[in-house]
Amino acid sequence: MxxxxxxxxxxxxxxxxxxxxxxxxxxxxxxxxxxxxxxxxxxxxxxxxxxxxxxxxxxxSSLDEGLSQVVSLGTFSSHDFQNNNRLVHLSAPLRTSKTLHDPNYGVEVQAVKLKRHVEMYQWVEYQESKDYQENGETKTETTYTYNTEWKSELINSRNFDKEIGHQNPSAMAVESVTVVAPQVQVGPFTLSEGLVEQINNFQTLSLTGFTSSDSDPFLTVHDDYFYHTRQPKRPEVGDVRVRFSFAGLSGDDGPAQTVSVVAKQSGERLVPFKTKSGDVLEILYPEELSAEEVFMKERQHNxxxxxxxxxxxxxxxxxxxxxxxxxxxxxxxxxxxxxxxxxxxxxxxxxxxxxxxxxxxxxxxxxxxxxxxxxxxxxxxxxxxxxxxxxxxxxxxx
Incomplete structure (x- = not known):
């Protein structure tokens, strides 16, 4: 070759x-x-x-079984232990006990989850190949194109066909992370980890009102991003920008999000419910739904x-x-x-x-x-x- x-x-x-x-x-x-x-x-x-x-x-079969047994709970402020170990349904606002915050950027919000999403300005290599026959041989012509883009994953420039002039940093100065509230409640009940994992309707956190940091002249706020550069409109390779988003608003920053839950009542907790068919019912939707609507959506998903x-x-x-x-x-x-x-x-x-x-x-x-x-x-x-x-x-x- x-x-x-x-x-x-x-x-x-x-x-x-x-x-x-x-x-x-x-x-x-x-x-x-x-x-x-x-x-x-x-x-x-x-x-x-x-x-x-x-x-x-x-x-x-599990959904049919669940719908035939589910008990819809009304609006109340205390636990009804008559429904203990039964499959229950309720719609109520989310509540958390602590405000989530990121001390590095001074961001805080009362929600179930706070995500820090980090991107770095890097070189990206694109390949486009075509084969053709010439002089009894198969030839492959590959065009390599290099662009600079914001990427959340680290791109190893050592694997480029032409690394010279297209080097990327070997690590990010800031890492992405998601913070989860230690305790999440719906009505009088505490949600299980499986139910909390289903709260993923992330929304971008507005940075209106934030200004550039006096202690760090290279930290600039622009279009709901924190830019680690003085010129966010003309970034250089290696520059970093950070965006925050949240899921499950639950406090004073706005009206708490109402969710609909179907799970087993176990004391003061909502936990997975195991059906006779062997499946587990542990359902959460980020909207107000009746029990019938919840199971209809689950049937559609199935x-x-x-x-x-x-x-x-x-x-x-x-x-x-x-x-x-x-x-x-x-x-x-x-x-x-x-x-x-x-x-x-x-x-x-x-x-x-x-x-x-x-x-x-x-x-x-x-x-x-x-x-x-x-x-x-x-x-x-x-x-x-x-x-x-x-x-x-x-x-x-x-």
Whole structure:
């Protein structure tokens, strides 16, 4: 393999790498390896599709069970221990006991979470490659472009194709961090850690009223950011900016956020509720909802997740079948017309087989819960085979 570099601009250059075209035996060996990988992906896809159906049905059963048992609590200021260990629902404002603050920047807010998000101005490398044939060789032309951008993650410039003139610092001067209130209450109850984790509707903290620090002349406030530079509109590589955001407002900075919770009442705490199906109900939404509305949203979420995993499982199956049949294309890729026909045929074959195998995996997942539905899906999966056999000419008997 050989390479050559050409420069096409101030912050970009091109590099051309060439290598000889692989022979027939090498291509055959590569596709044979791909066939083994494809077989493995087929089993992975079947596993995803099969377990997804069981998960979806188990979740649906748990939601039905929860809705039939949930007790909606009214407005009160004390605990009703008659509902102890039962699944309860309530909508009430969030309350926290302490104000969250960041002493380094003088920021404070009474909320459930306070996040410090740090970005550094860094060099970023972009690559764009294209292949072409020349003198019996395959050449790859890669264009490397360098831009300066604000990034929250540290970019290692040592991995750049051209590091000279594009060096980034090896560490950030300030780290991102999220502070969580030690105790969060809704009504008279304290929320479990799992419920607190679901409070993630972050909003940017306005820095209106903040001014540049006299003690640090390089700290400037601009557009709700703290900039560690004198010129925020003309930053240099290595400059840092910090933005704050909060979730779950709960104090004097504004009206406390109302949340709706479905969980088990355990004394003065709201904790996970384990259903007979084996799932756990521990639900929080950052809005005022009735118990029926909470469970309706959970059903919608379960449906979207189920169909998303079905689509992902089918796509993985389609790719897997294509990889397993790629060896057939390799055997004829030296004949242009035949190569194109086989390519189209293999794609149609992969579509039919992946659809049938996906439906069979889904049917197997339904078998233990609804056998009739499983049988219907199995028959639908075999439809392409039946159609193909019906199109074959009947055998002549002498």
């Amino acid at each position: 050989s390479s050559a570099t050409t420069f096409s601009g101030k912050d970009s250059h091109k590099r051309v790498r060439s290598h000889s075209n692989p022979g027939f035996l090498q291509r055959l060996g590569d596709t044979a390896g791909g066939t083994l990988v494809g077989v493995g992906l087929v089993f992975l896809s079947i596993y995803i599709l099969f377990t997804n159906e069981g998960r979806a049905l188990r979740t649906a 449906s979207m997740k189920t169909w998303g995993l079905r689509a992902a499982g089918w796509a993985l199956m389609f790719i897997a079948v294509q990889m397993t049949t790629r060896i057939i294309y390799t055997l004829v890729d030296w004949v242009p017309i035949l190569r194109d026909l086989v390519s189209v045929g293999l794609k149609v074959f992969a579509f039919c087989v992946s659809s049938s195998l996906s439906l069979l995996a889904i049917a197997a997942g339904w078998f233990f819960y609804r056998p009739l539905m499983a049988a219907a899906l199995g028959a639908l999966a075999l439809l392409p085979v039946l159609l193909a056999r019906s199109g074959l000419p009947a055998k002549k008997h002498l």
